[in-house]
Amino acid sequence: MTLEFSRLFSRVLPKGQGRGLVIAGSAIVGFIVFLAIFAPFLTAYDPTHPAGLSMVPPSADHPMGTNTLGFDLYSRMLYGGRTILIVVLFSTFLSMICGMPLGLLSGYLGGVVDRSLSVVMDSIYVFPGLILAIAMAAVLGPGITNAAVAIAIVYIPTYFRMIRGHTLSIKEQRYIEAVRSIGAKTRTILFGHILPNILPTLIVIFSLNVADAILTEAGLSFFGLSVPAPTPDWGYDLRAGQPFLPSGSWWLITFPGLMIILLAIGFSLLGDGLNEMTSP
Amino acid sequence: MNSKEVNSQNILAIKGLKTYYPISRGIVKAVDDVTLAVSKSEFLGLVGESGSGKSTLGLSILRLIPPPGRIVEGSILFDGSDIIQISNAQMRRLRGRKISMVFQDPMTSLDPLMKVGDHIVETVRWHENITKSEAVARAKKALDLVGIGSERFQDYPHQFSGGMRQRVMIALAICLNSSLIIADEPTTALDVIVQGRVLDLLSDLREKYGLTLMLITHDLAAVIERCDNVAVMYAGQLVEHGTRRQIGMDPLHPYTQGLLKSTPNIRVVSSKSSFIGGTSPDMTNPPRGCRFHPRCAFAKDTCRREVPVLTNQNDGRTVRCFLYT
């Protein structure tokens, strides 16, 4: 049994530079996902209702203390994981399914299609991510879906550019010329040959993008433009706790901050590791 | 051992050389026990196909094996001293100066942002303590000698064709007064007429300056035409080493015979070349016993079990084959 497993392990994750990073990254992300999923079993408190006295420092009852409204911070961290993961994964996925086909088409067809799409994408790309997200969120209004859409828009150009670049280089490969000489239609070439060769890059971009999106989401919710209170949200808690730092209530911002950083690092390591593994 | 090895006229004496590369699925034994001697002013042709280890041998002599590959065993005596044992700094002084290498793709050996003349001058001055004007004069003379012309001193690499860039590399080797030039597939990327000219140039320079030349190539015909001696490599080992007449008229090793039969002769119109059955061996796991045995028409039981050693023949050549022991 263990022999089979270790053989499978070595095939999926061959020994190489990226392996350690992928393992570390997956461990961190896996851990937070676990916490988020099993939150109800890990804490008795409801993160949206007062659980005790307010401003209680970390103690046996409240391992991470309570906030200004008396919500238990530990449960808010656990449930907050759900919020951020949902928003971020959904929005990155949205970015991918919008940006990727456009990048493919643009790179393969070239000409006027490529030029016009590139102009549009570049003008979006030019904006610093958070600012654009804030602007989008302000226009769309608060709410979890709107936040996801706002973030999605920010990252569409990233996918577009990377996929387009990759398509451009793969397009020139000899095997694409060979398939064209067989008489394959453009559709077959794009989805049967170029896309499979882009897939590894896509996975890497996805992972690194999520890391970035986490910080953007945290930023959005920091400004109250993401999910409405009292839905547990790390960015929101960060903002809420910030004024109390000088007075010594360190736990209000430390834990949300730590969670954001940890999740972002986790995805970053994963993305970097995958990048090393898929590079020739 | 080959009687040539003891010859004090040997500029290069390789003994028991092993160069291995570790890769994910094993160790590539690229050069696996090669013993070879080259005398002064000799023109040696080292012939082999993919996986033979011929390029690795060339790189080993210059200690340019990229890590994690490394020379695992053996000695390389150049002018008497073992260059495997000397320090990196000493090797750097030797490399390019006494021993030069001309590579297959000269575009990557030449700095595209540097005029070729300046490149030569800078390299020479790194190795020797001479004035700039002296170096420039030497460089111009060398460019003339190789047929490029000193007037092209100020040109950039991209302004030259492939054949001419090769000649720039040869000019560099001359400037440095290299006594040994190793050319690794110098003409593979070139057209046949240009190939002829580059090889002619090397031959001429050898005549004029007494250079020692090692030509590493897969082109057996070119080697038989021009070289003094021919060494044939297969799967990391030397399988036959003799004069060009011996190899060209009467090859002993079945692989050499097969290779010769596979080399077309354009002068005999009705001739047809043949091929050697099977595929080249997996260098992480070469066949047991004689490495050529799976493809050999004469393979016996011994060949499958034991590794033949290089033995001297009456006519002075060496062969690694049980047919001749």
Place this chain on the structure above:
Amino acid sequence: MNEFVKVVSLKKYFPVQKGALERLASRTRDYVRAVDGVTFTIEKGRVMTLAGESGSGKTTTGKMILRLVEPTEGHVFLGGTDVASMKGETLRKYRRRMQMIFQDPYASLDPRQKIGDAVSEPLRVHGISNSSERRQLAIQMLQKVGLTPPDDFFNLYPRNMSGGQRQRVAIARAIILHPDLVVADEPVSMIDVSLRASILELMLKLKAEFDLTYLFVTHDLAVAKEISDTVAIMYMGEIVEIASKEELYTKPTHPYTICLLSAVPVPDPDNVSHRIVPKGEISSVVHPPPGCRFNPRCPFAQAVCNEKHPDLQEMREGHSVACFFPQENNGLIDP
């Protein structure tokens, strides 16, 4: 004469990229005349080779015939139909009748595709039969090209195979549609010498079996001798000599052909090298010399060669040369 493939005055001119200032300064556009009026025919079931050095235009000619490169001018008749003027869906469907074998066995196969799928892809693309039948046809083809057991090879990826094996896959893929014409671009130049003859033998065997017609493109005159029926020597975009294999190798008459043949190394230690070397380097392709393009380098050139352009003239039955002073009886070769 059975003119199965007929190429007429095929040309390919590439515009030279110029900077904005240059473009303002000069009135005319400059062109690289990569292929400048190539005409030849191939009989059905025969092998024609376009031989020449780099820059001769041989590969571009081959690709134009398959419409992988768009001709600037000229016609390509395949069994009477002009391929050069086809467009869109008609062209795409017609492609099944003309296929290519590429030079690089490592680059011409999709690394993420099983080779069995690569071989059956042409069938899929042209909507031939169903999935399981296609698989069967692919397996049969793998058998024919010597990749046995074919069921095992079907599931391999290119990275698990040697160069020689990959080239066999490329051949299988090119032949599976039973095309009328196969263009092979240097199919053995990246294969070990000791294996080349086996690939060439395979190609000839398949030609007989499937009644194929080949256009071979190569710089290697020794390889051309092994496989051709007819050889055309190209220089700077033009055919300078065209003849049957026997004629060309025993009685080469164009000075360039003679230089080329004399430069090929011979595995014979007694071969006294009488290399005839052309002077200088290849001329500018943007502004070729007036008259004969080879004249600045030709050891036999005379004044007229720089003034008038020699056209391809039939010297003997089936042997044409483009030269004012064809060099006969030079005794280079033993038949």
